[in-house]
Amino acid sequence: MRLLNEAAEVRTVSATDLVALEKEIQDVDGLILRTAGKIDGSVLDWAKRLKVVGRHGVGFDHIDIPAATQHGVQVVYTPGANTESVCEHVFAMMIGLSKHFPKMMRELIAGNYHARTSMRGREIAGKTLGIVGFGRIGRKLAEIAHLGFGMKVIYHDVVPAPEDVELRAAARRVEFDELLRTADYISMHVPLDATTRRMMNRQALAQVQTGCILINTSRGPVVDEEAVADALDAGLLWGYGGDVFDVEPPPLDHPLICRPDVMLTPHSAAQTEEGLKNMATGVARDVLAVLSGHTPEFPVNDPLEVERVRKELGLEPLYRSML
Structure with missing residues (x-):
């Protein structure tokens, strides 16, 4: 949270259902997911300013990666952290x-x-x-x-x-x-x-x-x-x-x-002080890297493809030295 607060205005969504997400992420530039919330094409349609989705963890099966790419949204995650x-x-x-x-x-x-x-x-x-x-x-x-x-x-x-x-x-x-x-x-x-x-x-x-x-x-x-x-x-x-x-x-x-x-055990294998710190700092750094125009360390979808799609859609470039 310190890393994020030093670089951006940070909000915490009140709930992770579709109604709450539709209302609360329309004007956000970046979104970090922990264990709840599904990000699909309909959610991405609402978030017109969204540039990056960060997954606080290793699995990203609840994020529609092809849809994110089609919307010119970079997805990052934290492999190795746990x-x-x-x-x-x-x-x-x-x-x-x-x-x-x-x-x-x-x-x-x-x-x-x-x-x-x-x-x-x-x-x-x-x-x-x-x-x-x-x-x-x-x-x-x-x-x-x-x-x-x-x-x-x-x-x-x-x-x-x-x-x-x-x-x-x-x-x-x-x-x-x-x-x-x-x-x-x-x-x-x-x-x-x-x-x-x-x-x-x-x-x-x-x-x-x-x-x-x-x-x-x-x-x-x-x-x-x-x-x-x-x-x-x-x-x-x-x-x-x-x-x-x-x-x-x-x-x-x-x-x-x-x-x-x-x-x-209740999906707690990664719930150690060290693992949680690694995931939290890792996803924060990569989300902030994308928002500042730098390629992330751990992208899920190809940054080159994301940039190409953004160019086709007439969106501002994410990265400073691509294409």
């Missing part, structure tokens, strides 16, 4: 489920101290970690898994990682089916789009090796939650760790809530 926070969250869930933390805590509260001898956990050292989506978080996770825990790392991504990245984590790219069959742990790190929605469905879960632990800290709809509950009941999965849900907040009768073989 990488450490999310990776630590994943390992907390991997370790907690491997050691039966939810079950052990429940038994201890119930006075059953002798549960310690009736349930055996397992080590993650030396096991195989399958990472679905090998971006910043996936790559950092792989490095920690290999160097810190001696895990074998396989990954699935539509684009192969650079050779030096693979070497650092001893990571091997495989097809999705092979990853499902051979991983002891699977961690989801893909953006939400038409190709990843329900990617971890009944068909996929039927292929995992018995005793696999599945973790999802990406987007809720990437995983079929009903199918996960059934896979747990059938003993296909050892446990499930989820920080995101298909519907947020999840209903109280959600099929995964209160299960002793599940660890759930």
Whole structure:
């Protein structure tokens, strides 16, 4: 807020529904989104002065990027700002489920101290970690898994990682089916789009090796939650760790809530002091960079294309040295 207040008049919208947005962003030059609010073509039609939308976070599936480009609006985000926070969250869930933390805590509260001898956990050292989506978080996770825990790392991504990245984590790219069959742990790190929605469905879960632990800290709809509950009941999965849900907040009768073989958190993997500060300062700097005529560090849509569209629409240029 200090960075923003020093450079601009800052307003906080009263609500994030379409009626409030229509009324309150008509004369703004920049807009920063945190967790709520959907920005589509109709919203962009109202905001005639809008030049830049900043996403306080990594995911931008609730921003219509093609529509933003068509309106000559630059979109920026904060990749890498919460990488450490999310990776630590994943390992907390991997370790907690491997050691039966939810079950052990429940038994201890119930006075059953002798549960310690009736349930055996397992080590993650030396096991195989399958990472679905090998971006910043996936790559950092792989490095920690290999160097810190001696895990074998396989990954699935539509684009192969650079050779030096693979070497650092001893990571091997495989097809999705092979990853499902051979991983002891699977961690989801893909953006939400038409190709990843329900990617971890009944068909996929039927292929995992018995005793696999599945973790999802990406987007809720990437995983079929009903199918996960059934896979747990059938003993296909050892446990499930989820920080995101298909519907947020999840209903109280959600099929995964209160299960002793599940660890759930309320979309809080990035909610650390360090992660939040990195996201807040990063998005503020990039929004202010665009408003002052400089290219942002982390653009979502291509600044050259945004500038070309603005020229076609007869809008003032955003950048000082393009086209």
